[in-house]
Amino acid sequence: MAIKKDLSIDYLGVKCENPFFLSSSPVGGNYDMVAKAYEAGWAGVFFKTVGIFVADECSPRFDNTNKEGLPWLGFKNMEQISDKPTELNFEFMYRLKRDYPEKILVSTIMGSSDAEWAALAKMSEQAGADLIEGNFSCPQMTSHAMGSDVGSNPKLVKQYTKAVVKATKIPFIAKMTPNITSMEVPARAAIEGGAAGVSAINTVKSITNIDLDNMTAMPVVNGKSSISGYSGAAIRPIALRFVAQLFQDPTVKDVEISGIGGIETWRDALEFLLLGCRNLQVTTAIMQYGYRIVEDMANGLAHWMDERGYDRLDDFIGIALPNIIPAEELDRSFKVLPAFDTKKCIGCGRCYVSCYDGAHQAIDWDAKKRRPVLNDECVGCHLCLNVCPVKDCITPGEIKWKKRAKKVSPVVQVNYD
């Protein structure tokens, strides 16, 4: 029997069967798609952003980056908000809520004036949406009165949030753009305007590749291209950073933060939960692999909870956050030397090359035995451990204390994938 765990969670007063939602994007743009996603196991959807503005899209509109043959390291998307008539989108939402009352429907909206935002909020309420998300962050809108140009302007964020909150009692979530130095600033503005939560991050403005035949970015649209949003695995570290900083902000920490950015596996999802997110949104991995990925997210998370003896998500949400501290507060009194398992070592010499060229020339190379030999220059940086291709061949070893350091046994990483 497959493992069963209670993955349900309360998010902004709404009971969700699990924290996994589609984000507002191409993956949830009509009735059939969302219905299929619900049936695959997603708890809810942030429906593809609806505006009064109806998008006119370019073709093609996607590109991806790869490394060493591995595709979809990151993904570029030039699609804007929905290209369907406003009324049709709300009709989809109405039917979805009618047919799947247990599932959660979030209406994501984007206006270009107070009146538009208010009207969209009202229509969302009429359609039966459980929550409303304001898209302040799409970086590829053809109108500068919308999208990330708004999201990087705290005054507008606050103003439009107010317009929505005035029009409806449904909790409002402001979706943040990462194309800004301090996300806390617009997040605070949203809260001042009455937002119940924020979601982060939307896509990162990018140029993924230059096409060498057409001498423009990719994708090539009649010989030209534009800067637009980057998503997927490559941006997860950036998303985690923004989310952590939002939770560390004295104002923002008190509202719900929905985590978005490169989630593909249960482990990725868990990382956002451990920082404090109570809701998670996914698009890029679905575009690559389909809705079915939620099965392993839910099952994998359940197995991890079982391993650790957790029964509810609430038992561990946010527990990693206090351990993320400013660089100046780190314990710098010791170094952890690498330990080499010469039996596991296959003699590739990568540790030697990287230590010499990228670190401190602390590894000598025994050319005859083809084995690394640590010398006294080691500073404990662990570059060698990072480049070693053999599992558990190089591991944290002896602790060396700096002069006059208090010799307390430090906590070190034990598991390396």
Added chain:
Amino acid sequence: MSKVKTGSYTSEAVRGFDHRTAMEEAARCLLCHDAPCSEGCPAGTDPGKFIRSIRFRNPKGAAETIRENNVLGGVCARVCPYDRLCEEACSRTGIDRPIEIGKLQRYAVEQEKAFRMKVLKAPRGRKNQGAVACVGAGPASLALAAELAKAGYRVTIFEKEKKAGGVLTYGITPARLPQYVVDQDIAAVKGLGVEFEFGTEIGKKITAQDLIEQKGYDAVFIGAGLWQGRSAGVPGEDLKGVLTAVDFLKEARTKGGYAAMKDKTVVVVGGGDVAMDCATTAKLSGAAKVAIWYRRSVEEAPASMDEIRYAHDLGITITTEFAPKAFTGKGKKVEYAEFTGRDKKSSATAACDFVVLAIGQTAEDMSKITGASLSGKGCIAVRKGGKTNLPGIFAAGDIANGGKTVVEAVAEGKEAAASIITYLKKKAVKPAKKAVK
């Protein structure tokens, strides 16, 4: 549905990489410091360097590395026994399985063709340092000729057949080594200005010595190969339908298969790569049943595991530890192959329409070509660098080593080129005489 692979005579045994799959394989490479694979190649190819080029999206650089080291890089990519050379040395084996170095080399050489690259160029204005004649256009001669041409020497290759390549063109099956691959490598040799005289058999009217004394060559290299099929020394070898591997493969290669074997039963005797080539050629030519009989065990068989596996995939059986005793037939045609077991107790008789003897090749009569000393097996006796006992006469490849791999012929050809250069420099050869056209 049969699990057995099917195909035509020219179907390629292995599918190559494309850009994506090559990158995936190159990404598996650990890019070792002082890469052990690069120590493993007799011909001095540097896989550590060319795989790194592929990994860093530079397939043209990879093609250069291969071609500069080994003018027969395309051929070697297809027929080298990697499992015993570079891939055996691969560090990745310590984690799971070696990098497919041969297939990556094939990919890089294919890029050279796709990009119409001309990697090797003869040096300008150094054409008249000396002239060297080669006997036979097989791998050893081709490798030697390229080295000499790169160093500014004039080289003419005399070949009795109509095409260059020797065993590459007239022996190895196209399933393993398609002709276009051979042609691409030969084009690289020709691109260096090496000249070919086809249909000229040295030893018929003129000897190697004549090439020096009458034709004005400064040195002669003999890369004649082994073209005499070894006999099993058992009764019935003269029956119709009993063929030697050399003749059989040459006929198939020239005519695009061996049509007479269609729907017939074929017995192949032997356990080397040539035996595997004969069996697969027979099967892909349409033979109904092909069985390999080998006097020793699979463990002892010199054929590479890949070739044995390929024969198996085609539905060919291998019966081990049975040696031929006699071939019999009521008339002039072979009807049965009889075998005796290694255990001296077992015996077997197989009905067949054809027998192919792939039990080794020997040298043809070399005394017609040169007066140089011969070894016991009729091969040309050489010292290091392919020197014979006669000044100016050199030899390498199968005719000197008794029959080894293509890559070893390349390695020896390169060594012989170096030793010829030393010889010519010592001799202080004046610009080539007029007799050389």
